[in-house]
Amino acid sequence: MSEVPDQLLFTEDHEWLRLEDDGDVTVGITDHAQAALGELVFVEVPETGAEFAEGDACAVVESVKAASDVYCPLSGEVTEVNEALADEPELVNSSPYEDGWIFRLRPTDATVLDEMMDAEAYERYLAELED
Amino acid sequence: MKQTALYERHKAAGARIVDFGGWAMPLHYGSQIDEHHAVRQSAGMFDVSHMTVVDISGADAGPWLRYLLANNIDRLPAVGKGLYSCMLNETGGVVDDLIVYNRGPAEYRMVVNAATREADLDWMHSTADGFDVTIRERAELAMLAVQGPAARELTAPLLPAHAGADALHLGSFESFEPDAPGEYFIARTGYTGEDGWEIVLTATAALTLWDELRAAGVQPCGLGARDTLRLEAGLNLYGQDMTTQTTPLESNLAWTVAWEPEERDFMGRRALEAQRAAGPSHKLVGLLLEGRGIMRAGQVVQTSAGPGEITSGGFSPSMEQSIAFARVPTKSDEHCEVEIRKNVVPARIVKPPFVKNGRVLING
Numbered sequence: 259m260s261e262v263p264d265q266l267l268f269t270e271d272h273e274w275l276r277l278e279d280d281g282d283v284t285v286g287i288t289d290h291a292q293a294a295l296g297e298l299v300f301v302e303v304p305e306t307g308a309e310f311a312e313g314d315a316c317a318v319v320e321s322v323k324a325a326s327d328v329y330c331p332l333s334g335e336v337t338e339v340n341e342a343l344a345d346e347p348e349l350v351n352s353s354p355y356e357d358g359w360i361f362r363l364r365p366t367d368a369t370v371l372d373e374m375m376d377a378e379a380y381e382r383y384l385a386e387l388e389d
Numbered sequence: 390m391k392q393t394a395l396y397e398r399h400k401a402a403g404a405r406i407v408d409f410g411g412w413a414m415p416l417h418y419g420s421q422i423d424e425h426h427a428v429r430q431s432a433g434m435f436d437v438s439h440m441t442v443v444d445i446s447g448a449d450a451g452p453w454l455r456y457l458l459a460n461n462i463d464r465l466p467a468v469g470k471g472l473y474s475c476m477l478n479e480t481g482g483v484v485d486d487l488i489v490y491n492r493g494p495a496e497y498r499m500v501v502n503a504a505t506r507e508a509d510l511d512w513m514h515s516t517a518d519g520f521d522v523t524i525r526e527r528a529e530l531a532m533l534a535v536q537g538p539a540a541r542e543l544t545a546p547l548l549p550a551h552a553g554a555d556a557l558h559l560g561s562f563e564s565f566e567p568d569a570p571g572e573y574f575i576a577r578t579g580y581t582g583e584d585g586w587e588i589v590l591t592a593t594a595a596l597t598l599w600d601e602l603r604a605a606g607v608q609p610c611g612l613g614a615r616d617t618l619r620l621e622a623g624l625n626l627y628g629q630d631m632t633t634q635t636t637p638l639e640s641n642l643a644w645t646v647a648w649e650p651e652e653r654d655f656m657g658r659r660a661l662e663a664q665r666a667a668g669p670s671h672k673l674v675g676l677l678l679e680g681r682g683i684m685r686a687g688q689v690v691q692t693s694a695g696p697g698e699i700t701s702g703g704f705s706p707s708m709e710q711s712i713a714f715a716r717v718p719t720k721s722d723e724h725c726e727v728e729i730r731k732n733v734v735p736a737r738i739v740k741p742p743f744v745k746n747g748r749v750l751i752n753g
Binding site for chain 2: 323
């Protein structure tokens with residue numbers, strides 16, 4: 259059973275988002291996503307300052323098996339990236355919601371967050387996928 | 390999906406099961422990277438019962454194998470000796486790669502790949518016309534590979550009828566069959582670049598040996614670790630690194646073609662000789678990535694002599710960087726670039742193996 263923390267928001271692509279006090283949004287992949295991918299051996303983070311539209315491929319997570327895109331869950335500008343993942347991509351496996359965060363974004367329009375799933379909705383979504 | 394005799398053991402050990410050529414096989418039992426390191430540092434075991442064991446007998450067993458295989462079974466004068474060979478078609482393309490063992494006068498055993506079982510058996514039968522030979526698939530037998538520096542010493546005490554002492558005397562590519570109830574065939578071979586044995590045995594004996602090896606601390610390993618270990622060891626995977634569309638000369642396997650004696654007319658010889666005379670246009674090489682990323686099969690390689698393609702690629706747990714095999718123009722020099730998604734990443738052409746007997750042989 260995957261861990262789904264209460265205070266986060268989620269997308270159908272199995273990314274999580276956390277609204278920070280300064281208005282930036284931290285993005286990572288969920289416990290379900292990391293388990294499905296398997297052991298990560300490489301993460302390509304975006305460049306700070308890069309601008310992405312919602313749905314753009316903005317990062318890559320590669321497991322022992324295959325490479326997968328991470329899609330930008332909302333439009334905005336990258337303000338910070340998790341440099342630790344360059345040497346320790348396995349942080350995404352061991353700590354998907356904390357040390358394994360991937361990047362922070364200043365959203366163009368934060369109201370789109372209202373449309374994202376909360377923990378309860380994401381758990382229901384996961385349950386439907388398993389059916 | 391077909392299941393091996395050990396399927397329930399895999400489930401009980403927490404395996405993630407995947408479809409591998411129609412077989413339900415373990416991909417890993419939690420961490421394929423830990424499994425990889427267990428084999429490099431201590432001992433791991435693989436259920437390879439999906440592989441196809443074919444016993445050959447009959448007065449013409451020898452002459453037929455001399456015709457069928459690109460390597461020459463005359464290099465197997467002693468009973469028990471094993472030989473790696475390709476089996477080719479008329480155009481020199483690789484139908485499969487295999488190990489053939491001498492089991493006594495006019496008795497041989499071949500171990501071929503699981504995914505190619507049907508094509509192999511069809512090919513064997515179609516080439517056996519006019520030969521007095523019996524081709525018998527042994528689908529009822531199981532097969533375990535125990536690999537790693539501690540593999541033999543951990544396995545020896547568990548073999549039946551005091552066979553352990555004799556088994557420990559086996560040289561590389563030697564096999565023997567202990568005088569024990571049922572069937573037991575032990576060969577000092579493998580697909581990991583480490584020491585160890587591959588053991589062909591009955592399904593009942595396989596269950597017992599699996600349980601005893603686990604109790605002895607041998608790590609169950611899945612297909613994931615098997616793939617990274619063989620890649621580091623510079624061992625080709627049929628269907629990826631060579632196919633019916635490529636010859637041994639283009640697959641880093643020229644050393645397995647026995648050209649002498651010249652009068653031996655083996656399948657594919659004429660095509661191979663023509664290619665050898667003209668010089669093959671492509672070669673299979675190792676690649677070491679010098680920038681960041683992971684090389685994967687299918688990616689394009691740009692070399693000084695034109696484009697090539699990655700045939701197998703991934704992350705090397707022993708080297709903690711990406712390694713690959715690639716088929717590139719023969720005249721390529723050492724430096725090349727790999728197109729990894731949107732990036733062009735520098736790489737170096739090297740001569741495999743990357744890792745053998747626990748040691749990294751190629752410097753990053």
